[in-house]
Amino acid sequence: MDFAPSPQHEEIRRTVRDFAERRIAPVADELERQGSFPTEIIREAAALGLLGVPYPEEVGGTGLDALAYAITIEELARVSGSVAIIVSAHTSLGCNPIYLAGTDAQKERYLRPLASGQKLGAYGLTEPGAGSDSRGTRTTAKRDGDCWILNGSKRFITNAGVAGIYIVTAVTEKSAAQGKISAFIVEADTPGFSIGRMEEKMGLHASNTGELLFNDCRIPVENLLGEEGEGDKLFLKTLDGGRIGIGAMALGLAQAAYEAAVRYSREREQFGRPIGSFQGVAFMVADMATEIDAARLLVYRAAWRKDRGLAYSTEAAMAKLFASEVSQRATNNAVQIHGGYGYITEYQVERYLRDAKLTEIGEGTSQIQRMVIARNLLGLRSF
Ligand SMILES: Cc1cc2nc3c(=O)[nH]c(=O)nc-3n(C[C@H](O)[C@H](O)[C@H](O)COP(=O)(O)OP(=O)(O)OC[C@H]3O[C@@H](n4cnc5c(N)ncnc54)[C@H](O)[C@@H]3O)c2cc1C
Structure with missing residues (x-):
């Protein structure tokens, strides 16, 4: 058993700590007071490879591992909880479903811009009636020719309004029959998709938490992520x-x-x-x-x-x-x-x-x- 971090893990800690103390610490309080999303800091984090830490370079990531990712989030949170949750929601929730279940084409089109930090990701599971229990999911996805039509809403979604790509869950006819849900990829500029109310929170004021609204939102049939009913x-x-x-x-x-x-x-x-x-x-x-x-x-x-x-x-x-x-x-x-x-x-x-x-x-x-x-x-x- 070896408790010593590897030189590579020491290096990522040094890099993130230096970035966090130099660039985030001086403005962290002000960002919280203003409740403003740290756009420039996230851009710089992306340039350092901090938005794709655990993903292979072949899919646009930084090519490190889960331990390096944990150290990255730990060091960001040591200076700003908001920056940590933005990066964590993006990496763990925005990128990972595509990494786990995406086709090669989905990885190329959606994971690459996320893992390389060109776009932010978000993940919409929670709904007004579906928190701890996802069986309360009411958002629906109906097949119509070569499209899925999404209707419903998601609540409390980190990176709402700043993400370019959203992974969302919805009930399809088939999955409803099985009592299950399916996952979909939604691009931010899709007609019928919009951002609803943004929450005022107890903390993490520089991170966005908001509602996702789907109103006859048509997405291509190939944006089903994984198998239908396997969400x-x-x-x-x-x-x-x-x-x-x-x-x-x-x-x-x-x-x-x-x-x-x-x-x-x-x-x-x-x-x-x-x-x-x-x-x-x-x-x-x-x-x-x-x-x-x-x-x-x-x-x-x-x-x-x-x-x-x-x-x-x-x-x-x-x-x-x-x-x-x-x-x-x-x-x-x-x-x-x-x-x-x-x-x-x-x-x-x-x-x-x-x-x-x-x-x-x-x-x-x-x-x-x-x-x-x-x-x-x-x-x-x-x-
Ligand atoms: C700042 C913020 C960011 C978030 N970001 C995201 C995001 O990016 N994407 C997303 O999908 N969601 C997100 N969420 C939602 C979050 O995951 C949910 O709030 C959480 O899962 C709890 O759901 P709920 O709020 O509906 O509480 P409920 O499920 O209604 O729970 C209320 C209370 O009941 C307890 N409870 C429920 N069921 C049981 C049980 N069976 N046994 C014992 N106790 C139980 C809970 O522990 C809790 O104490 C975010 C929330 C916040 C506040």
Whole structure:
């Protein structure tokens, strides 16, 4: 067993950290305050190859692996949760379904511009009545000659309005009969497709979260992704990989909170001593460091298994579950250690706390992760 990262993984960490600290950190607070999408930063991230990290160069990607991808998201989240979720939704959810199920022609036409960073991707599964349970999907796709006609809506979609390519799920006649759904590729400029309301959120203000609307939206028949009625299998596989990304995002936010807490515990004096010399504070720091280390091992292990072609569904759910809950505790304790200064926006820790909350919700809530883990362990249906 070797816990040392390879030189290649050290290199990607150095590259992303340098980019994040140099280009994102100076503007991160302002972007959040304005709620503006970081267009220029995403363009630069694309130029560095950060929008296609785990995909082979043959399909336009950077040719690295899932571990390099986890490190990328971790380092982006350490500076900006918004940039991390934009890149994570694009890579895990926008690109991966095409990589997993696309035909050669779909990969050439849609995955290449995504993985090379020319376009952003998004993934629409969630609907008003279909959150944890995709069986509530009401968006329909009806075959009409050489087209599919989509009608319905999607809610809470990351990169809505800025993505060029959307992967969406819909019920087809055949899949409805089987109680299943199908997946489709929709280009942003397709007539009948539009963006609805954009959400005002608790955190991650520089990332877009919005509604997708389909009103007799006609897409070519060849934009069915995978087999008709096989969309469920595809999104389960997609979410397995996505959970490594969200786990890594949780990790980066926790790391940022920990670093801020350490700095402040050393600097801030009360009762004539640095507050870090009080056991009540020191033990919080010790717990943060220990839990973050454990979360990192879980996230990297899930990525490591994925890279070796081993089963990783349980491990990815464990990593996402644990890292997101660690992130919540670590960011909350970082606010506590900062006292009143933690509650004001001058110190970034309140931002980390707000951003970390999403990691317990997106790509399957903590309750759903526990159900996935338990079902895999027990072999019993839990939902
Ligand atoms: C910022 C943001 C970005 C997002 N990005 C995307 C995206 O890009 N694409 C996309 O498709 N979706 C996206 N989502 C949606 C997200 O994946 C869903 O919000 C999430 O899956 C939960 O669904 P829901 O909100 O409908 O909650 P519900 O499913 O209604 O859950 C409500 C509560 O009930 C619990 N619950 C539900 N079922 C069970 C059960 N069987 N047992 C125990 N507890 C249960 C849940 O854990 C939760 O606590 C995003 C959401 C947010 C907030």
